[in-house]
Amino acid sequence: MSEVACALHAVLDVLRTAGLLTEVRGSEDVVVRGVSQDSRTTVKDDLFLAWKGTQDDAHDFVPGAVVRGASAVIVERPLQVDVPQLVVRDGRRAAALAADVVLGSPSARMAVVGVTGTNGKTTTSLLVRHLVAPETRSAVIGTLGLTLKDGVRAATEDLTTPGPVQLTEWMRDLSAKSYETVVIEASSHAIEQHRLDGISFDVAVFTNLSQDHLDYHGDMEAYRAAKLGLARLVSKDGTLIVNADDDAWEGLEGGGRKVVSYSLVRKADVRARDIRLSSTGTSFRMTVAGQDLNISLPLIGRYNVENALAASAAAIAVGVSLECVAQRLEVAPQVAGRLEAVVAEPFGVLIDFAHTPAALEGALEAVRPLTEGRLIVLFGAGGDRDRSKRRLMAQAVARLADVAVLTSDNPRTEDPDRIIDDLVEGIGSTDFIRMTDRRDAIRKALEVARPGDTVVLAGKGHETYQVVGKEKQPFLEADIARDALRELGVL
Numbered sequence: 001m002s003e004v005a006c007a008l009h010a011v012l013d014v015l016r017t018a019g020l021l022t023e024v025r026g027s028e029d030v031v032v033r034g035v036s037q038d039s040r041t042t043v044k045d046d047l048f049l050a051w052k053g054t055q056d057d058a059h060d061f062v063p064g065a066v067v068r069g070a071s072a073v074i075v076e077r078p079l080q081v082d083v084p085q086l087v088v089r090d091g092r093r094a095a096a097l098a099a100d101v102v103l104g105s106p107s108a109r110m111a112v113v114g115v116t117g118t119n120g121k122t123t124t125s126l127l128v129r130h131l132v133a134p135e136t137r138s139a140v141i142g143t144l145g146l147t148l149k150d151g152v153r154a155a156t157e158d159l160t161t162p163g164p165v166q167l168t169e170w171m172r173d174l175s176a177k178s179y180e181t182v183v184i185e186a187s188s189h190a191i192e193q194h195r196l197d198g199i200s201f202d203v204a205v206f207t208n209l210s211q212d213h214l215d216y217h218g219d220m221e222a223y224r225a226a227k228l229g230l231a232r233l234v235s236k237d238g239t240l241i242v243n244a245d246d247d248a249w250e251g252l253e254g255g256g257r258k259v260v261s262y263s264l265v266r267k268a269d270v271r272a273r274d275i276r277l278s279s280t281g282t283s284f285r286m287t288v289a290g291q292d293l294n295i296s297l298p299l300i301g302r303y304n305v306e307n308a309l310a311a312s313a314a315a316i317a318v319g320v321s322l323e324c325v326a327q328r329l330e331v332a333p334q335v336a337g338r339l340e341a342v343v344a345e346p347f348g349v350l351i352d353f354a355h356t357p358a359a360l361e362g363a364l365e366a367v368r369p370l371t372e373g374r375l376i377v378l379f380g381a382g383g384d385r386d387r388s389k390r391r392l393m394a395q396a397v398a399r400l401a402d403v404a405v406l407t408s409d410n411p412r413t414e415d416p417d418r419i420i421d422d423l424v425e426g427i428g429s430t431d432f433i434r435m436t437d438r439r440d441a442i443r444k445a446l447e448v449a450r451p452g453d454t455v456v457l458a459g460k461g462h463e464t465y466q467v468v469g470k471e472k473q474p475f476l477e478a479d480i481a482r483d484a485l486r487e488l489g490v491l
Helices: 008-017 058-067 091-102 121-132 164-176 188-192 220-233 302-317 322-329 357-370 389-400 416-427 438-448 477-487
Strands: 021-025 034-036 046-049 072-075 085-088 111-116 138-142 145-148 151-153 181-185 201-206 234-243 258-263 270-277 282-288 291-297 340-343 348-352 375-379 403-406 431-434 454-458 465-468 471-474
Touching: 008 021, 008 072, 008 085, 008 091, 034 091, 034 164, 046 058, 046 091, 058 072, 072 091, 085 091, 091 164, 111 121, 111 220, 111 302, 121 138, 121 181, 121 302, 121 322, 138 164, 164 181, 188 220, 201 220, 201 302, 220 234, 234 302, 258 302, 270 302, 270 357, 282 302, 291 302, 291 322, 302 322, 302 357, 340 477, 348 357, 348 477, 357 375, 357 389, 357 454, 375 389, 375 438, 389 403, 389 416, 403 416, 403 438, 416 431, 431 438, 438 454, 438 477
Parallel strands: 034 046, 046 072, 072 085, 111 181, 111 201, 138 181, 201 234, 234 258, 258 270, 348 454, 375 403, 375 454, 403 431
Antiparallel strands: 021 085, 138 145, 145 151, 270 282, 282 291, 340 348, 465 471
């Protein structure tokens, strides 16, 4: 980052204005040439950013960062180190603002769209990029990593929304390469932890809200409040795109910003009617500002119509014409791990990332009417996460599946059999098979499938690993399914 040169007093000014700075120790006459939140990658003249996290306290690594060459540090408490210290009230927020200043406020030079909600963030974000792509160079930062026209760059952090340093570095690189539009998946954790506070958003999309992450947020009201926090990061002349079919967003105040609603069933600014589902996609009539257009979307399920409406509204908000939006929806790409087909005959096999009750319900409701035979659903639940949603996930599967295969997702440090015990409590009278090892369970689900059935492998989606204990083990579900199908003589 040698091209960066930022006077420390510029960072001080921003932190003072934000009401974060409590004390300065050492000289303010310092130039920083980069930012770091990892002492192992800190280089000479970096500004090191420290805060007390939920698992680790970065203050423990400040001496190491100084040894590696950090010329100043931002801390939440004074330390015994021989470099200038900016002591702040909130290290997370200070880190986001400092990274933005040091790296030249790159988001101010691009149109930035934030997408939040429990489900649909990835698909909606990728659809926005697809819709604006013919007009501008565009990228998505989110669950898959950094998505560009020529592929995906994996994140170094296992987060839907990266930390403030990686996020701002990516934004700086995109700006330097003349990217004009960036779409960011905004998780509730990232919003609440102020990772996004250095970003200037032009548009925010609110998809839907259902139970998830209560292990972190505590209750649904706190979870909702975290999601709504994205609105405060949108510029005063920006736009909020809101799903009018979800009562969770009722009463969302724009604060002078333009508010655009979308809906499948209610009066809204962007509306879908006459929805028709098929095994190859979904057709509907889209109404925007009094104009009606017939849309043929190559994605299945009503929830993908919602995603398409949200993406359309966002694309229009950043200047894409309605005609271009309609044309591009007709050639929307398949999103990795979202009802992604492995085989269609003699029975269908689909992979989906659904790992919440609402997401499972949405995916299975899309597949159920398209299935001639039985619907077989393999799923598990993440360990060390919101335990209260497990019964609800099982109940969603029980309502729509003919056969359930209960197995492991990412058990992490929790006993996988205990997780399955929680799922069994919600499965009711639905026929189910219980197999702890996910690889064996996939083979079993495919083994019991008959012609005309559909097998949905839910939970892993695009992921390339399974977390067992604290170890990430390689796990590519599509490849595992194909290997099992070959062994069974289906492929």
